[in-house]
Amino acid sequence: MTQSPASPPSLYVAREPIFPRRVKGKFRTLKWWIMGVTLAIYYLTPWIRWDRGPNLPDQAVLVDLAGRRFYFFWIEIWPHEFYFVAGLLIMAGLGLFLFTSALGRVWCGYTCPQTVWTDLFILVERWIEGDRNARVRLWNADWSLRKVRLRVTKWIVWFLIAMATGGAWVFYFADAPTLAADLMTFSAPLVAYSTILILAATTFVFGGFMREQVCNYMCPWPRIQAAMMDNDTLTVAYRHWRGEPRGKHIKAEGADQLGDCIDCMACVNVCPAGIDIRDGQQMECITCALCIDACDEVMERIGKPRGLIDYLALSDEEAETQGAQPRPIWQHVLRPRTILYTAMWSLIGVALVYALFIRSDIDLTVEPVRNPQFVTLSDGAVRNTYTLRIRNLTAEDRDFRVMLTSEEILRIDVESDGAVANHVTVPANETLQARVYVIARPQDAAADAETTDLRLWVEDVETDDRAGVATIFNGKG
Amino acid sequence: MADKQEIDDVTGTDTTGHEWDGIKELNNPLPRWWLWTFYGTVVWGLAYTIAYPAWPLINSATTGLLGYSTRAEVAERIAEVDAQNAELTERLASADLATLAPDDPAHRFGVAGGASVFLAHCSQCHGSGAAGVQAAGYPNLLDDAWLWGGTLEDIEYTVRHGIRNETDPDARWSEMPAFGDIMSDEEIGQTVEYVLSLSGQDHDAAMAEQGMVWFQEQCSACHGDNGEGIRELGAPTLNDAIWLYGGDRETLIETVTYSRFGVMPAWGQRLDEEEIKAVTLYLHQLGGGE
Numbered sequence: 001m002t003q004s005p006a007s008p009p010s011l012y013v014a015r016e017p018i019f020p021r022r023v024k025g026k027f028r029t030l031k032w033w034i035m036g037v038t039l040a041i042y043y044l045t046p047w048i049r050w051d052r053g054p055n056l057p058d059q060a061v062l063v064d065l066a067g068r069r070f071y072f073f074w075i076e077i078w079p080h081e082f083y084f085v086a087g088l089l090i091m092a093g094l095g096l097f098l099f100t101s102a103l104g105r106v107w108c109g110y111t112c113p114q115t116v117w118t119d120l121f122i123l124v125e126r127w128i129e130g131d132r133n134a135r136v137r138l139w140n141a142d143w144s145l146r147k148v149r150l151r152v153t154k155w156i157v158w159f160l161i162a163m164a165t166g167g168a169w170v171f172y173f174a175d176a177p178t179l180a181a182d183l184m185t186f187s188a189p190l191v192a193y194s195t196i197l198i199l200a201a202t203t204f205v206f207g208g209f210m211r212e213q214v215c216n217y218m219c220p221w222p223r224i225q226a227a228m229m230d231n232d233t234l235t236v237a238y239r240h241w242r243g244e245p246r247g248k249h250i251k252a253e254g255a256d257q258l259g260d261c262i263d264c265m266a267c268v269n270v271c272p273a274g275i276d277i278r279d280g281q282q283m284e285c286i287t288c289a290l291c292i293d294a295c296d297e298v299m300e301r302i303g304k305p306r307g308l309i310d311y312l313a314l315s316d317e318e319a320e321t322q323g324a325q326p327r328p329i330w331q332h333v334l335r336p337r338t339i340l341y342t343a344m345w346s347l348i349g350v351a352l353v354y355a356l357f358i359r360s361d362i363d364l365t366v367e368p369v370r371n372p373q374f375v376t377l378s379d380g381a382v383r384n385t386y387t388l389r390i391r392n393l394t395a396e397d398r399d400f401r402v403m404l405t406s407e408e409i410l411r412i413d414v415e416s417d418g419a420v421a422n423h424v425t426v427p428a429n430e431t432l433q434a435r436v437y438v439i440a441r442p443q444d445a446a447a448d449a450e451t452t453d454l455r456l457w458v459e460d461v462e463t464d465d466r467a468g469v470a471t472i473f474n475g476k477g
Numbered sequence: 478m479a480d481k482q483e484i485d486d487v488t489g490t491d492t493t494g495h496e497w498d499g500i501k502e503l504n505n506p507l508p509r510w511w512l513w514t515f516y517g518t519v520v521w522g523l524a525y526t527i528a529y530p531a532w533p534l535i536n537s538a539t540t541g542l543l544g545y546s547t548r549a550e551v552a553e554r555i556a557e558v559d560a561q562n563a564e565l566t567e568r569l570a571s572a573d574l575a576t577l578a579p580d581d582p583a584h585r586f587g588v589a590g591g592a593s594v595f596l597a598h599c600s601q602c603h604g605s606g607a608a609g610v611q612a613a614g615y616p617n618l619l620d621d622a623w624l625w626g627g628t629l630e631d632i633e634y635t636v637r638h639g640i641r642n643e644t645d646p647d648a649r650w651s652e653m654p655a656f657g658d659i660m661s662d663e664e665i666g667q668t669v670e671y672v673l674s675l676s677g678q679d680h681d682a683a684m685a686e687q688g689m690v691w692f693q694e695q696c697s698a699c700h701g702d703n704g705e706g707i708r709e710l711g712a713p714t715l716n717d718a719i720w721l722y723g724g725d726r727e728t729l730i731e732t733v734t735y736s737r738f739g740v741m742p743a744w745g746q747r748l749d750e751e752e753i754k755a756v757t758l759y760l761h762q763l764g765g766g767e
């Protein structure tokens with residue numbers, strides 16, 4: 001430990017402003033494309049129409065909270081099928097594990113909404129206030145009419161983007177064209193407006209002012225990711241052995257002793273996290289790869305090979321320092337660990353697709369009434385009551401026959417609106433509750449047995465599609 | 478905190494000066510906005526306890542400047558729902574149950590509401606599943622045997638006026654004499670053998686033959702010639718499988734000797750019109766309604 005005579009350190013610090021410079025290069029181009037595609041998906045998806053027939057909504061992606069349905073193109077998820085959502089979440093988790101162990105924080109660098117929107121906000125900032133140097137000057141300048149004008153313009157554009165972001169979100173929960181019209185005429189539900197405002201406010205603050213602070217202090221993901229990276233993970237790194245000792249390449253004595261890094265600070269100036277990648281891997285780095293682009297540009301100009309800053313595994317950096325060859329990329333990517341993640345990911349994916357194909361569009365649950373277990377009728381017959389829930393997962397009303405199979409002789413009566421019948425009509429896209437009586441005559445074995453196995457069935461009158469559930473009959477025994 | 482700042486050689490960060498077993502805490506300062514957020518939550522918390530009920534006093538708690546109360550909110554919600562249902566309630570209260578269609582909204586409203594009325598007022602005797610208490614005199618309301626009739630009209634009358642109570646002059650009333658004062662034990666025994674034979678149970682045929690004479694003399698006026706019961710009198714059917722107090726020899730002897738006297742309150746005096754109609758509809762659709 002070194003002793004230094006300074007005053008006690010402060011426990012709190014203000015945010016250091018960061019002014020990322022514009023950069024050109026292959027990763028920047030890739031990021032523009034990803035930004036375009038992800039934003040387009042987000043803003044446009046609710047407007048895609050999908051015809052499901054007269055009884056169902058025609059919005060391709062819709063979370064119908066009141067009706068408790070989730071529509072996704074040709075798939076319709078009911079609350080009892082929530083395991084599909086759980087499965088997708090597990091897949092998303094495993095997917096992140098896979099990408100992180102192979103490519104580090106590539107989620108953070110390219111596709112995280114925080115990164116995408118911050119990128120968009122910085123783009124706006126650059127249009128209005130100029131590139132890095134102009135922005136630094138403006139930051140340091142005293143308040144003037146020009147500064148106010150630039151700031152206010154920037155905030156207004158940010159705010160419009162933020163409103164559009166919050167606005168797009170609510171369209172996922174209601175019919176988009178109707179809701180849009182309602183929003184315009186101020187007749188939409190209050191919760192729609194408050195949701196838009198809250199999301200607009202968070203977008204505005206997170207994208208405009210918090211930026212890297214969200215990643216450094218608020219988001220749990222980078223801490224988890226740090227635990228999932230290893231020496232083989234490809235991540236953005238500086239070739240120390242090649243760059244050092246750094247220095248300006250002026251024709252002075254000893255210039256030929258210097259490494260390739262000319263200490264131009266290009267990599268630092270473009271960094272949205274405000275760090276120097278030459279200090280090694282750091283908590284703040286979101287692996288956005290912009291410093292690679294910046295450095296490559298410089299290397300090109302001074303006639304040195306690209307890749308002073310590059311996607312690099314820690315093990316490669318070590319090998320290269322000792323003069324050995326780095327391992328090929330596929331060896332870094334194809335490791336037992338990534339293969340295991342891929343296998344798990346695919347397994348769940350296949351299971352979900354399988355479940356989707358075998359699921360029936362009728363669903364039956366049977367709940368025997370247990371209070372009381374049975375009723376004796378005046379002629380000595382024994383009656384059990386069951387509550388049936390029949391879900392019609394199709395867009396048409398359907399007629400179902402209700403039947404039972406059992407080794408014993410039993411009679412079935414279905415109650416439908418007060419009358420006894422042997423079939424029920426379940427409206428489209430609804431669940432119907434019906435009461436069913438099963439009766440054993442006094443002379444039947446089931447009347448005196450303790451329990452008798454039986455199976456209740458519903459069968460579509462037209463298509464003969466059926467669903468059955470096993471249950472028991474309680475006798476006097 | 479140490480006066481002198483220490484710099485950790487590895488990270489170049491200063492330390493807080495706190496040391497545990499040689500491990501020193503690095504000073505990675507928190508962002509200041511975090512601190513302000515924390516102060517913000519403290520202010521919010523205090524303001525909340527002023528605006529809403531919070532601080533405990535001896536008998537109650539501070540009521541808060543906004544005058545909010547969860548009870549008042551519940552009362553408000555109930556009033557709201559009542560107002561929403563006012564039309565249905567009115568329709569149900571004035572409905573003629575016999576002609577109210579099962580798919581009428583008022584009918585559905587009644588069945589659903591009747592379930593609550595039943596649980597609150599009737600389940601103490603008849604059980605939460607309406608199965609009564611077997612052999613203890615609380616009738617099962619799910620089966621097809623009715624002492625006083627199982628049509629909507631009959632059920633509504635029974636609910637409204639009750640049975641054998643002193644409070645309602647229109648209560649259903651019938652009384653079985655205690656035959657222990659009228660007949661000898663032997664005669665009662667013989668009568669019971671006959672009654673057992675009516676429902677096909679094991680019995681002593683010789684005694685039953687004599688019992689039949691007593692039955693025709695003493696019992697058939699109310700219970701019918703073949704024990705089929707007479708509803709207008711509330712006299713139970715004796716030739717079926719259902720017994721309110723039990724159908725075995727011993728219980729029957731007890732019943733005939735001492736008689737039984739089950740009562741039910743007149744709910745017309747306690748429940749609203751729509752509650753009576755609702756519970757009637759509920760009972761009628763439990764599986765035994767006629």
Ligand code: SF4
Pocket residue numbers: 107108109112113114115214215216219220221222286
């Ligand atoms: S740290 Fe969190 S918020 Fe930042 S880019 Fe990564 S996932 Fe997104």
Ligand code: SF4
Pocket residue numbers: 236267270271272273274275276277284285286287288289290291292
């Ligand atoms: S160090 Fe490079 S990769 Fe990391 S955040 Fe900064 S610019 Fe992006």
